[in-house]
Amino acid sequence: MRILIKNGTVIDTHPTAAVLGELDVLVDGETIAAVGENLTAEDVEVIDATGRLVLPGFVDSHRHTWQAAYRAVVADGDIQDYFRTVLGELAPALTPEDVHAGNLAGARECLDAGVTTLLDWTQVTHTPEHSDALVAGLRESGIRAVLGYNPQDPGDEARRVRDTHFRTPGRLTMAIAALGPEIAGEERALWEWRLARDLDLPVTVHAGSQGADSAGRALAFLHGNGLLERPTTYIHGVDYADDDLKLIADTGGSVSISPVDELTLGIGYPITGRAAAAGAPVSLSADTVSCGPGDMFSLMRAAFAMERGLGNLAFTTRDVLRMATMGGAQTVGLADVVGSLTPGKQADIVLLRTDTPGMTGTRDPIGAIVLNADTSAVETVLVAGRVVKRAGALIPA
Numbered sequence: 433m434r435i436l437i438k439n440g441t442v443i444d445t446h447p448t449a450a451v452l453g454e455l456d457v458l459v460d461g462e463t464i465a466a467v468g469e470n471l472t473a474e475d476v477e478v479i480d481a482t483g484r485l486v487l488p489g490f491v492d493s494h495r496h497t498w499q500a501a502y503r504a505v506v507a508d509g510d511i512q513d514y515f516r517t518v519l520g521e522l523a524p525a526l527t528p529e530d531v532h533a534g535n536l537a538g539a540r541e542c543l544d545a546g547v548t549t550l551l552d553w554t555q556v557t558h559t560p561e562h563s564d565a566l567v568a569g570l571r572e573s574g575i576r577a578v579l580g581y582n583p584q585d586p587g588d589e590a591r592r593v594r595d596t597h598f599r600t601p602g603r604l605t606m607a608i609a610a611l612g613p614e615i616a617g618e619e620r621a622l623w624e625w626r627l628a629r630d631l632d633l634p635v636t637v638h639a640g641s642q643g644a645d646s647a648g649r650a651l652a653f654l655h656g657n658g659l660l661e662r663p664t665t666y667i668h669g670v671d672y673a674d675d676d677l678k679l680i681a682d683t684g685g686s687v688s689i690s691p692v693d694e695l696t697l698g699i700g701y702p703i704t705g706r707a708a709a710a711g712a713p714v715s716l717s718a719d720t721v722s723c724g725p726g727d728m729f730s731l732m733r734a735a736f737a738m739e740r741g742l743g744n745l746a747f748t749t750r751d752v753l754r755m756a757t758m759g760g761a762q763t764v765g766l767a768d769v770v771g772s773l774t775p776g777k778q779a780d781i782v783l784l785r786t787d788t789p790g791m792t793g794t795r796d797p798i799g800a801i802v803l804n805a806d807t808s809a810v811e812t813v814l815v816a817g818r819v820v821k822r823a824g825a826l827i828p829a
Contacts, residue, residue, distance in 0.1 A: 669687055
C-alpha cells in the first residue's frame, strides 16, 4: 500500500533538526519513498497534511513499559521508594497475563503520544511465560520496539527468547538489559556482557548513578575487561565525570537521559549537555510512569529547561528534538531504520496539529513542538507505513 502525505510542513532531524518547508512525503509499503514538492503517485491513499507538522516518530530509549499499570504509584517517592514498592512488592506478584496487559497498554500509550519506537527495559522476565507475554504485548500493540531482556538465570532462556521471537527481521528486536557492575557486581556483569556478545546483541544498562567513585570504577572495570566494544547504552549516568563520558563516546557508547525521573526520584541532575559535548549519541527516555510523565513533549521541555537552567544557552529546541528522534534511533541501534525522514528508512511518521488552542499562532515549528505541543496535537501516527492513529484516535490493535 502507498500513502501520500500532502502539503504538510515537513521537519527532518538528520543531520540536524530543520524545517524543510511545505512538502509531500510518499510512503511505499513500509518505507519512505520520497520527500519533495508536488509529489504524485497512482493508487495511493492521500492524507491532507495542510496546517500539520510532519516529522519522524519519537524514539524512547528506555522505558519500563509494564509499569503502565502503576501510574504515579510513587509520585512523591525517591529511588528507594521505587525499588521497595515497584520492584520489591509489585513486580514479584505479576502473572504473565499481567505483564502482557501492562506492555500492551504502555506501548499503546506511546503510540497515542507519537512515540513510534521504544526500548522496553523489562525487569519482569520471571519465567519463559512472562517473557513470551511481554513480547506478545509489544507485537500486538503495533509499535516498533527493542525488548531489553533482563536475564534471570545463567541458562539458555535468553537464547530461546532471541531464537523464538527475533530471528525474523521486523518491528521487534532485542537487547540485553544488564544490571551491570554497580548494581549486581563484577562477576555478574562479566556474564551479562559475554552473553550479549555470544548472542550478538547490544547492551542497555543503568549506570553511573551510584556515586562518582562507583561510576568511574565500574566503567574502568568494563573497559579493562574489553567489554566496551559491545554496543552499550548507559542510562542516567548522572555521576560520570567528563573523562568517563569521553570514554563512552570513544568506545561507541550512547547515553539515555530520563530528565524528569532523575530529579523526581533524587537520582541526580541530568547530564544532557555534558554527554552531548563528549560526542556520544544522546537520547531521552520516560523511564517509568510510576513517578513521571510518559510523553516525549514533557521530556523535551524538561531537558531543554534544565540544560538552559545550567547556563548552557547554546542548547536549543533543535538539539532536544533531535535527541527525541534521531538521537533515540542511534541509541537503540536503529539509526539506519528510523529517526529521520530519509528516503529508504521505515515510514514511522507523526502529524501534529497546529490549530489546537496551544499550537495556534505557531511561528517556529520546532520551538512549538518542544515548548507548546502536547499529546492532543498528535493527529496521525504511522509505524512501518501503517496508520495506527488517525484523526486523533488510536486504531484498535
